[in-house]
Amino acid sequence: MGSKLFSKLRLRSLELENRIVVSPMCQYSAVDGVMNDWHLMHLGNLSVSGPGLVFVEATGVESRGRITPGCVGLHNDEQEASQKRVLEFCRKHGQAKMGIQLAHAGRKASTMPPWEGGKPLPSENGAWETVGPSPVPFAEGWHVPVEMSLQDLETVKNAFVDSTRRAERLGYDVIEIHGAHGYLLSAFLSPLANQREDEYGGSLENRMRYPLEIFEAVRRVWPSEKPLGMRISASDWDDAGWTIDDSVIFARELKQLGCDFVDCSSGGNSPNRPPVGPGFPGYQLPFSEQVRNKSYIPTIAVGMLRDYHLAEEAISNGKADLIALGRGMLYDSRWAWHAAHELGGKASYPNQYARSEPEKWPKAF
Numbered sequence: 001m002g003s004k005l006f007s008k009l010r011l012r013s014l015e016l017e018n019r020i021v022v023s024p025m026c027q028y029s030a031v032d033g034v035m036n037d038w039h040l041m042h043l044g045n046l047s048v049s050g051p052g053l054v055f056v057e058a059t060g061v062e063s064r065g066r067i068t069p070g071c072v073g074l075h076n077d078e079q080e081a082s083q084k085r086v087l088e089f090c091r092k093h094g095q096a097k098m099g100i101q102l103a104h105a106g107r108k109a110s111t112m113p114p115w116e117g118g119k120p121l122p123s124e125n126g127a128w129e130t131v132g133p134s135p136v137p138f139a140e141g142w143h144v145p146v147e148m149s150l151q152d153l154e155t156v157k158n159a160f161v162d163s164t165r166r167a168e169r170l171g172y173d174v175i176e177i178h179g180a181h182g183y184l185l186s187a188f189l190s191p192l193a194n195q196r197e198d199e200y201g202g203s204l205e206n207r208m209r210y211p212l213e214i215f216e217a218v219r220r221v222w223p224s225e226k227p228l229g230m231r232i233s234a235s236d237w238d239d240a241g242w243t244i245d246d247s248v249i250f251a252r253e254l255k256q257l258g259c260d261f262v263d264c265s266s267g268g269n270s271p272n273r274p275p276v277g278p279g280f281p282g283y284q285l286p287f288s289e290q291v292r293n294k295s296y297i298p299t300i301a302v303g304m305l306r307d308y309h310l311a312e313e314a315i316s317n318g319k320a321d322l323i324a325l326g327r328g329m330l331y332d333s334r335w336a337w338h339a340a341h342e343l344g345g346k347a348s349y350p351n352q353y354a355r356s357e358p359e360k361w362p363k364a365f
Helices: 037-047 077-093 150-170 184-189 204-221 244-256 285-295 308-316 327-331 335-343 351-356
Strands: 009-011 014-016 020-022 053-060 097-103 174-179 228-233 261-265 299-302 322-325
Touching (some): 020 335, 037 077, 077 097, 077 150, 150 174, 174 204, 184 228, 228 244, 285 299
Parallel strands (some): 020 322, 097 174, 174 228, 299 322
Antiparallel strands (some): 009 014
16 A cells, blocks of 8 residues: 555646645745745755645735745736746746745734844834734734724735736646734634724634635636635634634635635744644644544645654544645755655656665665
8 A cells, every 4th residue: 555645636627746745934035025046946946856736935915914024925027027937947847836825914024034033123124014903913012013994904805816816827836825823814813813893803703704705805816727725823822812613614614615725734823832832743733634524625734744654644544635844844855755765655856866766776775
């Protein structure tokens, strides 16, 4: 019996050659949202390394939706042209399907990159006004976001639609909407961040309303044959916040709107670290398992899944349909090759690297 991790998966018309996904990972290296040679190297390297799907990092649908000044955007022609160059390079040399994560950072925008502390930008460093469901800062010392008006909600929705059209022109295979980690859509879902008193706040139904409206608007213009999913924080790790039970309900609503997968992460609406993670491999697997088996929708599991056998077990035992690695791929971009060797699976190699495959060079392994 072959490795389940290296079995194919079909999402609408898209067939993935295995269940391995490279998570969207911010590089904080763009200039005015424009990709450059760093992104060409970063994504090109990953695209030739055997995963079934590579996601481009969280990509701002408008300038104020960037996490940092160095985040990628897709809301003007220069940004689109830079992505076309990188995407064509990946397609020419790599075998992986290419996806993009569309995002708006909301109240967690306007920050320094991680290697400079990740704190809010000071005004002298070009801080910009942030927005959110309510004027509730993420943490002490953070920018107080402007509560979004109904017109603001419409503006951001239109920005998601415009970026989706650009993504389609670029030929991306799949879109993931970023609804996790305390960024804008995640903040609308969570009572920790959303204290509105209109139809977009209060009850679970109301808090889900805006993220569902965004998803529906994107699904309407994204080609029907192409898959569309959403990343969520399945839990705020706070009894007063968003819960896994809420996530199951939300996933069911997404499915009704034509969602093809839910990418199950956690946290981000509270500055407190999760009480049980990130502390051990697979700590978020219970989230992807519950959403998958209670909402009847494919899920992506993420979070310290570098162990090949843990990843295999997650797929084999129905805890997820896909496995995503982020930092694990940065540490070992050839993880898919190494997993295939360990599990008896088959991963793609570019012709130029094929002679390094263990089966073709057994004396070295």
